[in-house]
Amino acid sequence: MKQLRIDNITKQFGGLTAVKDFSLELNNGEIIALIGPNGAGKTTAFNMVTGVYRPTKGKIYFKDTDITGLRPDQITRLGIARTFQNIRLFKDLSVLDNVLIANHLHIKSNFIEATFRLPRYWKEDRQMREKSLSLIEKVGLIDLRNEKASSLPYGMQRRLEIARALATNPEVLLLDEPAAGMNPKETENLTEFIKQIRDEYNLSIFMIEHHMEVVMGISERIYVLDYGVIIAEGSPYEIQNNPRVIEAYLGVSEDA
Amino acid sequence: MKKRNIILTLVAVLLALLFLWFAKENFDAYKVRILNLCAIYTILGLSMNLINGFTGQFALGHAGFMAIGAYTTALLTMPVAVKQQNFFLAPIVEPLKDLTVPFFPALLLGGIFAAVVGFLIGAPALRLKGDYLAIATLGFSEIIRIVITNAQRVTNGALGLKGIPNTTNLWWSYGTAVVTAVFIILLINSSYGRAFKAIREDEIAAESMGISLFKHKVMAFTIGAFFAGVGGGLLGNLLGTIDPLMFRFFLTFNILLIIVLGGMGSITGTIISAFIVTIGLEWLRFLDQSINLGFVVIPGISGLRMVVFSVLLMIVVLFFRHGIMGTNEFSWDKLINRLNKRPLVKGGTK
Amino acid sequence: MALKLFLQDILDVMTPEMFLQHLTNGISLGSLYALVAIGYTMVYGILRLINFAHGDIFMMATYFTFYSIVMFSIPWYVTFILVIIMTGALGMVVEASAYRPLRDAPRISILISAIGASFLLENLAIVIFGGRPKAFPAPELFTKVFMVGSVSVQRLTIIIPVVAVVLLFALLYLINNTKSGMAMRAVSKDHETARLMGVDIDRTISLTFGIGSMLAAVGGMMWGLKFPQIAPLMGVIPGLKCFIAAVVGGIGNIKGAVIGGFILGIGEIMLVALLPSLTGYRDAFAFILLIMILLFKPTGIMGEKITEKV
Numbered sequence: 001m002k003q004l005r006i007d008n009i010t011k012q013f014g015g016l017t018a019v020k021d022f023s024l025e026l027n028n029g030e031i032i033a034l035i036g037p038n039g040a041g042k043t044t045a046f047n048m049v050t051g052v053y054r055p056t057k058g059k060i061y062f063k064d065t066d067i068t069g070l071r072p073d074q075i076t077r078l079g080i081a082r083t084f085q086n087i088r089l090f091k092d093l094s095v096l097d098n099v100l101i102a103n104h105l106h107i108k109s110n111f112i113e114a115t116f117r118l119p120r121y122w123k124e125d126r127q128m129r130e131k132s133l134s135l136i137e138k139v140g141l142i143d144l145r146n147e148k149a150s151s152l153p154y155g156m157q158r159r160l161e162i163a164r165a166l167a168t169n170p171e172v173l174l175l176d177e178p179a180a181g182m183n184p185k186e187t188e189n190l191t192e193f194i195k196q197i198r199d200e201y202n203l204s205i206f207m208i209e210h211h212m213e214v215v216m217g218i219s220e221r222i223y224v225l226d227y228g229v230i231i232a233e234g235s236p237y238e239i240q241n242n243p244r245v246i247e248a249y250l251g252v253s254e255d256a
Numbered sequence: 257m258k259k260r261n262i263i264l265t266l267v268a269v270l271l272a273l274l275f276l277w278f279a280k281e282n283f284d285a286y287k288v289r290i291l292n293l294c295a296i297y298t299i300l301g302l303s304m305n306l307i308n309g310f311t312g313q314f315a316l317g318h319a320g321f322m323a324i325g326a327y328t329t330a331l332l333t334m335p336v337a338v339k340q341q342n343f344f345l346a347p348i349v350e351p352l353k354d355l356t357v358p359f360f361p362a363l364l365l366g367g368i369f370a371a372v373v374g375f376l377i378g379a380p381a382l383r384l385k386g387d388y389l390a391i392a393t394l395g396f397s398e399i400i401r402i403v404i405t406n407a408q409r410v411t412n413g414a415l416g417l418k419g420i421p422n423t424t425n426l427w428w429s430y431g432t433a434v435v436t437a438v439f440i441i442l443l444i445n446s447s448y449g450r451a452f453k454a455i456r457e458d459e460i461a462a463e464s465m466g467i468s469l470f471k472h473k474v475m476a477f478t479i480g481a482f483f484a485g486v487g488g489g490l491l492g493n494l495l496g497t498i499d500p501l502m503f504r505f506f507l508t509f510n511i512l513l514i515i516v517l518g519g520m521g522s523i524t525g526t527i528i529s530a531f532i533v534t535i536g537l538e539w540l541r542f543l544d545q546s547i548n549l550g551f552v553v554i555p556g557i558s559g560l561r562m563v564v565f566s567v568l569l570m571i572v573v574l575f576f577r578h579g580i581m582g583t584n585e586f587s588w589d590k591l592i593n594r595l596n597k598r599p600l601v602k603g604g605t606k
Numbered sequence: 607m608a609l610k611l612f613l614q615d616i617l618d619v620m621t622p623e624m625f626l627q628h629l630t631n632g633i634s635l636g637s638l639y640a641l642v643a644i645g646y647t648m649v650y651g652i653l654r655l656i657n658f659a660h661g662d663i664f665m666m667a668t669y670f671t672f673y674s675i676v677m678f679s680i681p682w683y684v685t686f687i688l689v690i691i692m693t694g695a696l697g698m699v700v701e702a703s704a705y706r707p708l709r710d711a712p713r714i715s716i717l718i719s720a721i722g723a724s725f726l727l728e729n730l731a732i733v734i735f736g737g738r739p740k741a742f743p744a745p746e747l748f749t750k751v752f753m754v755g756s757v758s759v760q761r762l763t764i765i766i767p768v769v770a771v772v773l774l775f776a777l778l779y780l781i782n783n784t785k786s787g788m789a790m791r792a793v794s795k796d797h798e799t800a801r802l803m804g805v806d807i808d809r810t811i812s813l814t815f816g817i818g819s820m821l822a823a824v825g826g827m828m829w830g831l832k833f834p835q836i837a838p839l840m841g842v843i844p845g846l847k848c849f850i851a852a853v854v855g856g857i858g859n860i861k862g863a864v865i866g867g868f869i870l871g872i873g874e875i876m877l878v879a880l881l882p883s884l885t886g887y888r889d890a891f892a893f894i895l896l897i898m899i900l901l902f903k904p905t906g907i908m909g910e911k912i913t914e915k916v
Contacts, residue, residue, distance in 0.1 A: 050464060052460065052464075071463065071468075072460075072463040072464050073463045073464075073465075073466045073467055073468045073469070076463075076464060076465060076466035077466050081464075081465075082464055084461065084464075088458050088460060088461035088464075089458075089461070090453065090454050090457035090458060090461065090462075091457060091458075092457060092583060093450075093453060093454070093457060097450055097453075100447070100450055101450045101451060101453075101454045101462070101465055101467070102465045102466070103447070104447050104448075104450060104451045104454075104465070104466070104467055105465065105466030105467065107447050109447075111443065111446070111448045111475060111479075114443070114446035114447055114448050115439060115442045115443045115446055115448075116442065117442070117446075121446070121447075124447075125446075125447065128447070164465065167465075168465060168466050308714075312714075314714050314717060380897065380901050381897070381900075383901070384900055384904070386713055386714075386717075387655065387656045387713070387717055388853075388900060388904070390656070390717060391656060391846070391849060391850075391853075391896070392896065392897055392900055394846070395846070395850075395892075395893035395896050395897060396893070396897070398846075398889070398890070398893055399890045399893050399894070402886070402887060402889055402890045403887075403890075405886065406886040406887060505842070506725075509721065509725060512718065512721070516718055520714070557733050558732065558733075558737060559729050559732030559733040559737060559838075560729075560733050562725070562728075562729040562732070563726065563729040563730055563733055565725075565729075566722055566725040566726035566728075566729055567726060569718070569721075569722040569725070570704065570719060570722040570723065570726060573708070573715050573718045573719045573722060574704075574707050574708065574719060577711060577712075577715050
């Protein structure tokens with residue numbers, strides 16, 4: 001059984017086709033990467049998987065469940081979490097609150113129980129606090145837990161976003177350019193970190209990334225998207241030596 | 257919480273109670289009425305802030321919910337004979353005619369009825385965002401008013417209701433205000449409250465964290481409508497007279513002014529500002545009335561008071577966008593630190 | 607069966623002449639709505655903002671007309687031009703004081719500022735002009751009644767739609783064929799890009815407010831001629847209704863605003879004519895229409911869909 005199966009999805013905005021007949025499979029425990037030049041439609045593909053956009057055509061399955069057209073919160077509830085290319089933290093809230101919010105989907109108490117702090121809520125609240133603190137510790141932000149999210153430096157905000165995504169208890173994690181804006185040292189740490197969380201939380205990871213060190217370092221398979229169409233798929237070695245990929249990236253024209 | 261802060265809070269509460277008791281015994285009716293209005297506007301401000309400030313949904317339907325609460329409570333508490341006097345154009349409908357219940361259940365029913373209508377309005381309207389939501393809720397509020405104006409046999413139409421028992425006193429209004437404040441503080445600091453704030457900060461991120469936007473927006477809106485209805489009920493039984501014209505957009509504007517001035521997303525800011533705005537509106541009444549200085553009479557200009565208030569709102573929005581408190585809350589530590597002119601310890605209390 | 611009886615009832619009260627009478631009334635009211643709705647739609651198109659004060663600018667125009675004719679005895683044809691200029695200037699002043707300082711502020715602040723500006727204008731009108739309604743000076747030239755068959759028609763009923771159509775074409779020409787119009791279209795698509803292309807954003811927005819307010823001035827004067835009683839709060843309900851007309855037609859789209867205006871005007875008149883028992887709910891019609899449109903076709907009749915970028 002595949003963790004995620006994307007079956008020929010297409011997205012059109014008016015006359016513009018952003019993604020065309022995109023198919024992809026993600027096996028249990030795998031790390032795969034989607035690469036491609038800017039504007040190739042990578043984030044659009046992500047947005048379809050997470051329910052932000054509805055595909056014009058095609059189906060998306062999460063462990064054999066058809067999730068096409070579900071709302072983002074329903075998809076997250078099933079077990080797919082994501083981060084955002086342009087970091088979407090709850091800026092004015094604390095680091096701890098950011099992670100606590102991602103626990104809310106599992107809450108069983110209703111708002112009356114929560115408001116009056118009845119026993120069930122009391123217990124749930126304690127559990128979500130413990131879990132959130134341990135996640136924050138894992139991403140190395142424990143001393144900053146009461147700071148406003150927007151006050152963190154860029155790299156830490158990226159890590160906080162990952163911690164927040166993990167708090168939803170996902171089985172599949174979608175990372176949209178996790179290394180964007182990081183220096184080489186941070187990038188190296190991140191690569192290790194992604195492997196580590198994959199093993200620890202038993203995740204399957206699907207990421208978009210430009211940093212080739214990250215992509216080549218940890219992905220088991222790579223998909224290359226250009227002008228909304230998959231032009232190549234394979235192991236890092238195969239992709240590195242694929243002429244079509246080189247052409248797409250270096251913009252080698254037909255007269256070359 | 258430090259022991260000192262607990263003691264300070266208890267002392268403050270005790271002083272407030274003493275003041276209320278003193279006011280009830282010694283203040284004239286006019287001042288007592290203003291004090292009551294302060295508490296009622298606190299309730300209304302808090303409930304609107306829950307929707308607009310904490311959940312970030314710019315809704316302008318408060319006057320409608322207040323009208324529902326006010327009419328429900330009034331009709332349920334008016335004595336049968338008074339109802340008959342009121343409804344001289346067309347007789348009142350049957351079950352309401354002989355129905356009289358005590359104030360508390362009537363107030364509660366007013367809130368519940370407002371909440372039910374709030375739910376029915378919120379469910380479709382909250383699919384909209386920003387100014388579309390503002391105009392749709394404003395429209396719904398107008399529709400409520402138009403329905404009340406036309407439902408002659410239920411609401412007495414444009415004539416309004418007179419002789420509503422003046423049950424609202426300082427204990428009722430401040431008691432309800434405290435209950436409202438405590439409820440909303442507990443709510444916004446719970447997991448649900450965090451979800452509301454997440455929606456305010458970033459809807460797309462909140463939805464991606466598994467928070468159902470629809471469910472939580474409707475929840476905040478319905479709870480807000482409930483307290484608006486309760487506030488309306490208290491208002492009607494304070495004034496003794498209500499009519500549909502009272503519940504025009506202008507009333508929503510007053511409450512909006514309170515939460516903007518106090519800070520969208522601050523409980524203590526709303527409370528402080530409810531007092532400032534209510535007392536300020538009364539105090540500025542002299543602008544509308546003529547002043548007799550003995551040798552010369554300065555004619556009052558009717559409407560000038562509201563000009564001052566409109567200008568005030570604009571100044572706040574243009575130059576002090578975060579109001580008195582922004583999204584911060586009052587705390588003893590901050591106050592004492594400020595009094596001692598010491599810099600604030602980073603990381604808050606320990 | 608019930609429906610058939612209902613239709614029979616309508617046919618009983620409605621003769622073809624009466625129907626024509628109501629239709630002309632509806633068209634003339636719809637033209638007024640359209641003139642004011644264009645102002646909403648233009649400002650929304652360029653700033654993505656409801657100009658809450660637009661209805662009050664409309665009200666101000668009627669007072670300008672009143673004072674010009676009654677107090678200063680300026681002939682009506684000079685007055686009309688003066689009022690259009692003054693109202694346009696007022697719109698620009700409102701923009702410069704209530705909107706421009708908040709250009710980079712959160713939308714909610716701009717919205718509150720807009721509501722504040724609206725209340726300020728209303729209350730200023732109460733203070734300066736007095737709260738009591740005044741009689742609008744309507745020259746006989748416009749109000750004369752003539753008969754078409756058995757249908758009695760006020761000259762105004764014909765003049766209003768004609769003026770509205772002429773102004774609509776003038777505006778469309780301005781937007782599609784002049785440099786300023788091109789700047790407006792550019793700003794409405796993307797502020798940043800327009801700025802980079804050398805468009806003066808502030809000037810263009812100011813111009814948009816000016817033109818929208820001038821159309822509101824024409825609408826206000828026509829309104830005064832048709833319903834010759836003016837009051838400080840007279841702009842509130844027509845203002846809301848015209849915004850609704852703009853939304854129904856597809857906000858940001860000028861032709862849509864005109865279509866929306868006609869739908870609303872004709873719909874309102876017909877509702878009251880066909881179902882007199884609902885007269886009290888006349889003002890609710892617009893809001894119900896708004897809510898229906900927002901729920902089932904939020905982009906309106908002519909509007910384009912905007913997808914939020916993630």
